[in-house]
Amino acid sequence: MERDDIIEYSLDAHHDEEHGKKIRATIWKVTAILTAITVLEVMLGVYIKQGSGAWPFVKWSFIILTLLKAAYIVLVFMHLGDERKSLKYVILVPYILFMVYLIFICLMEALKIGNTWMTYGG
Amino acid sequence: MAGHATKEIDAATLWGGKISPFSTSYGKLMMWFFLVSDALTFGGLLVAYGFTRHDAQDAWPIGEETFNSLPFLGHGYPLMYVALMTFILIVSSVTMVLAVEAGHRMDKRGVVKWMIATIIGGFFFVGSQAWEWYHFIHGSEFGKVELADGSQAIVKGHFGEIENFEVIEAGHHHKKGEKITEDLMHEFQHAAAGGHINGGVITLHDGTKAMINKKADEHMELIVKKDGKKYSVGDRIEGKDAEKMYYDAIYGGTANKVIYGANLEQNEYGPQQYGQFFFFITGFHGFHVFSGVIINIIIMIGVVMGIYHKRGHYEMVEKTGLYWHFVDLVWVFVFTFFYLV
Numbered sequence: 001m002e003r004d005d006i007i008e009y010s011l012d013a014h015h016d017e018e019h020g021k022k023i024r025a026t027i028w029k030v031t032a033i034l035t036a037i038t039v040l041e042v043m044l045g046v047y048i049k050q051g052s053g054a055w056p057f058v059k060w061s062f063i064i065l066t067l068l069k070a071a072y073i074v075l076v077f078m079h080l081g082d083e084r085k086s087l088k089y090v091i092l093v094p095y096i097l098f099m100v101y102l103i104f105i106c107l108m109e110a111l112k113i114g115n116t117w118m119t120y121g122g
Numbered sequence: 123m124a125g126h127a128t129k130e131i132d133a134a135t136l137w138g139g140k141i142s143p144f145s146t147s148y149g150k151l152m153m154w155f156f157l158v159s160d161a162l163t164f165g166g167l168l169v170a171y172g173f174t175r176h177d178a179q180d181a182w183p184i185g186e187e188t189f190n191s192l193p194f195l196g197h198g199y200p201l202m203y204v205a206l207m208t209f210i211l212i213v214s215s216v217t218m219v220l221a222v223e224a225g226h227r228m229d230k231r232g233v234v235k236w237m238i239a240t241i242i243g244g245f246f247f248v249g250s251q252a253w254e255w256y257h258f259i260h261g262s263e264f265g266k267v268e269l270a271d272g273s274q275a276i277v278k279g280h281f282g283e284i285e286n287f288e289v290i291e292a293g294h295h296h297k298k299g300e301k302i303t304e305d306l307m308h309e310f311q312h313a314a315a316g317g318h319i320n321g322g323v324i325t326l327h328d329g330t331k332a333m334i335n336k337k338a339d340e341h342m343e344l345i346v347k348k349d350g351k352k353y354s355v356g357d358r359i360e361g362k363d364a365e366k367m368y369y370d371a372i373y374g375g376t377a378n379k380v381i382y383g384a385n386l387e388q389n390e391y392g393p394q395q396y397g398q399f400f401f402f403i404t405g406f407h408g409f410h411v412f413s414g415v416i417i418n419i420i421i422m423i424g425v426v427m428g429i430y431h432k433r434g435h436y437e438m439v440e441k442t443g444l445y446w447h448f449v450d451l452v453w454v455f456v457f458t459f460f461y462l463v
Contacts, residue, residue: 014435015226023223031216035209042205045462050184051356059463066458070451077219077447079440087144091154099165106169110176117179 030076037065153441157448160410164452167406168459171399181347181355183392185461187276191257197280204461207250208453211411214243215450218418222443225436230425233439237422240446244415251408258400261383265311266347266390267371268379273350275359276390277368282337284310290323293330302332310334317377339365347392400460407452414449417442 015023041062048058075081080088137148144151175182186200193203217239224232264277287302287309296302302309309326312318318325322334342364346357353359359367371379381390389397421442430436 014228017227020223020227023226024220027216027219027223031212034212038205038208038212041458041462042201045186046200062458062462066454069454073215073447073451073454077215077450078444079222084145087146087151087154090144091158095158095161095165098162099169102165102169103172106173107176110173114177114179117177 026076030072034069034072037069041065147437149437149441150444153444157444160448161452164403164407164455167399167403168455171403171459174393174395174399178393178395180393183347183396185463187278187345188391189254189461193253197262201461203250203254204457207247207254208457210243210246210250211450211453214240214247215447217243218443218446222436222440225430225439228431228436230428230431233425233436234422237418237425237439241415241418241422244411244418244446248408248411248415251404251411255401255404259383259385261381261390263307264342264368265314265380265382267344267368269344269346269350269353269367269371271350271352273346273353273357274348275344275346275353277342277344277364279342279364280340282339285335285337287324287326287332288335289330289332291331293326294328296326296328296330296332302326302330311380311382314372314380315378315382317375317379319373320375321373342368344368403456404460407449407456410449410452414442414446417445 044058044061048054074092080091136142146154189204190200191197191203192199217236221233221236221240224236262277263281264279266274266276268274284306285303287306289296289298289300289302292298310319310324313324313326319334323331324334325331342360344359344364344367346353346355346359349355381388383390384397384400386398386401388394391397421438424430424438425436430438
């Protein structure tokens with residue numbers, strides 16, 4: 001029996017000129033966003049000194065802006081946003097879970113070790 | 123399998139088992155798996171950097187103080203150069219995604235055009251990184267100085283040019299009264315680090331003793347980075363006091379009072395591990411960029427030869443594109459955690 005159940009997949013390897021125009025518009029839009037974020041980050045870095053009152057806020061802004069940039073690169077430039085949901089989550093979820101865990105455990109440990117040195121000398 | 127067929131799929135896309143998991147080709151899925159593993163490597167390196175930074179006792183270097191030079195223009199441009207490097211890499215990522223888009227329209231000329239742009243951007247980035255390393259290794263003109271109370275400070279300001287060394291005691295290569303004008307900065311830093319400058323008199327390799335004729339420094343500022351008996355981290359000393367303390371230290375005839383630039387054992391910017399992480403992480407990333415450029419060149423040759431056009435799709439360009447975007451993605455994080463935070 002001939003299988004007719006396997007042809008629902010597609011590479012999406014082709015599109016026409018009209019569709020291409022739309023895709024290119026998105027690409028340029030994302031380029032502008034990424035550039036604007038980078039300029040903003042550099043301005044914050046140059047004008048607000050580390051250790052000033054606004055610094056903790058700036059530091060977290062850097063991290064959030066970086067994650068935003070990363071999201072645009074992965075989802076738009078790498079087209080992961082256009083892939084199937086299942087693929088998207090197979091790539092992203094285990095990685096993010098593991099990294100969040102690793103960052104948490106390592107930075108906590110490092111702060112404790114730092115405090116121990118500070119307290120008992122070395 | 124559930125669902126109805128929505129689009130035709132060519133036999134070439136199906137895997138050996140006549141099925142396409144996640145509706146992707148085998149090559150693309152494997153590229154994604156490889157990128158996840160590579161991302162784990164970079165994630166591990168950056169977390170290790172964060173670990174070291176959080177348990178360090180001395181002040182960690184601040185990006186805008188450490189990286190403030192531009193080619194041909196000298197110092198005083200905080201973060202401008204890395205911002206430019208970041209922009210170059212983002213633009214080359216854009217040209218890559220445009221090459222992929224052109225591939226989807228089977229526009230061979232478009233693919234070639236945008237891939238050439240990507241390769242040029244990649245070379246610019248690698249070249250920028252070489253300059254950045256050169257500058258990091260050679261360091262500033264002042265270096266990091268250990269003051270009389272045992273504290274350590276980095277130095278900002280404009281270093282007065284050395285005009286010449288006037289020989290007052292002949293050595294193997296120089297006669298008394300001769301004015302040496304070559305290789306001044308290199309000799310000066312070498313002698314300062316080795317403790318061969320006493321008062322204003324420098325002793326060169328060949329035993330020559332000479333007076334240092336140097337223009338005055340301007341706007342000198344010491345920023346303390348390691349606690350001493352008198353000064354603690356974050357203290358700033360300016361003007362005449364700064365100049366006196368700086369030259370007392372490096373003209374005192376004692377070795378290791380000043381560190382210039384960086385190597386794997388010490389650096390003028392901060393803790394020893396900072397230099398090591400800088401070299402390893404930016405080096406590992408630079409190696410990725412370099413391999414990315416090589417892979418792009420190989421694939422572009424394939425495009426020019428028409429291999430992918432005959433195949434009916436430009437998926438190869440898409441796969442090398444994934445790798446290239448990944449390199450850009452890693453840089454976004456390196457940029458934040460090495461230069462900004």
